[in-house]
Amino acid sequence: MKDVPQMYVPTFDDVIAAHDRIRPHIHRTPVLTSSYFNELTGAELFFKCENFQKAGAFKVRGACNAVFGLTEDQSRLGVCTHSSGNHALSLSYAAGRRGIPCNVVMPRTAPQAKKDAVRGYGGVITECEPSTSSREAVFAQVQARTGGEFVHPYNDARVIAGQATCSRELLEQVEELDCVIAPIGGGGMISGTCLTMSALAPGVDVYAAEPLNADDAYRSFKAGRIIADDAPETVADGLKVPLKDLTWHFVSNHVADIFTATEEEIIDAMKLTWKRMKIVMEPSCAVPLATILKNKDVFRGRRVGVIITGGNVDLDTLPWMKG
Incomplete structure (x- = not known):
């Protein structure tokens, strides 16, 4: 395991304490399925809908x-x-x-x-x-x-322990998952997912999904060190920030792979989800589905947890609107 110098790395005990602390203030969000997306991907997809969370997001x-x-x-x-x-x-x-x-x-x-x-x-x-x-x-x-x-948005042990409660719920709601995929920007959700899976389901692969236009986590993962972009441009506004020391610890030790999607692929996946599942989700949340559709061979025949991270969208400026 790679060390994180002079930084507290949360444990699963912190996740249990976090869940007890936050229960009065959050929703236990539902898991939705879609026969359409299962047929389209050849996988069984289980969407953990944090777009229905208090304040509209897992954060x-x-x-x-x-x-x-x-x-x-x-x-x-x-x-x-x-x-x-x-x-x-x-x-x-x-x-x-x-x-x-x-x-x-x-x-x-x-x-x-x-x-x-x-x-x-x-x-x-x-x-x-x-x-x-x-x-x-x-x-x-x-x-x-x-x-x-x-309170750092992601490079904070308290925040990561809180985010880990999402995947803890997912494991309680869906049995025998083969893998879980979530968006990655700074890495708070992915770090929490890694923390939970390594403690409760170490055989479950954790994948991250990232916009190609803001692929610093992908490049960091391949290079074995943090590569930070300062101001990437992508429709997935929640995924523009770079990894930091604490989130890099989890990504480098526990993530199986990182996949990327183009802007067009992200928008198409977002629009398709709205159309077929009738749920409001942000562009950032569409990145995992976009990468599943792009990498069907990786996911075919597997039970896949897909974390939909939020639903706070400007309805007057949807990305497929013209002008």
């Missing part, structure tokens, strides 16, 4: 674990973070339920639906340019000004 799990795990002294000045959207609104939701302030840094190009949700939950937004360097620089100023507890 509420990690955010709630972090917020409700704070001591009274730690929570006194509230929390702060940087995020393209779903972590920002999830942390705002959790902070609101605890009654503490939440300050978030978001790219000015983040979907309006996500900005509206942050403000609706009581979060205060400071905008930045759509690059990792700008996000981190502006965040440093906001944290210095507010003094809030930093």
Whole structure:
């Protein structure tokens, strides 16, 4: 196992504690199936629908674990973070339920639906340019000004332990899975999935799915070291951020492979899911299905858990709309 120096790596005991802590604040989301997609792929697909989660995304799990795990002294000045959207609104939701302030840094190009949700939950937004360097620089100023507890959107043991509760539920809901696939950006969900599977179902392969236009995790995986892009352009806005030390630990030790999909393939998979399953999902969530359709030989004949990570979409600017 590769070490993560000077960083706490969460264990499955942390996942159990997280699940107990967050249960009052989250949904146990359903698992849906589709005979159409099973026939199309030659696999049995089980869609874990975090688009039905509180705040519309899986990230509420990690955010709630972090917020409700704070001591009274730690929570006194509230929390702060940087995020393209779903972590920002999830942390705002959790902070609101605890009654503490939440300050978030978001790219000015983040979907309006996500900005509206942050403000609706009581979060205060400071905008930045759509690059990792700008996000981190502006965040440093906001944290210095507010003094809030930093809850990183993914490179945080508390967040990863919370995200791991999703795949724990999936294993309780679906028996004898052969593999699980989820989107990868910074790697919080994938890390949580690796944590759960390595503890409860080590024979289940964990795959990650990434936009070709933001394929730094894929290139990192193949190179054996973190390769970070600063400002990739993709319709999958939730997957633009790079891996960090803690998430790289899980990816490098536990992920079986990473697959990529083009922008057209992502949009087609998103549209097809809306059409055939009648559910609202974000472009980021369509990446796993897009890669399954592209790599049918890998998944044919297998029972596949597919994590649909969120449903916070700007309905007025859907990616297949013209002009």
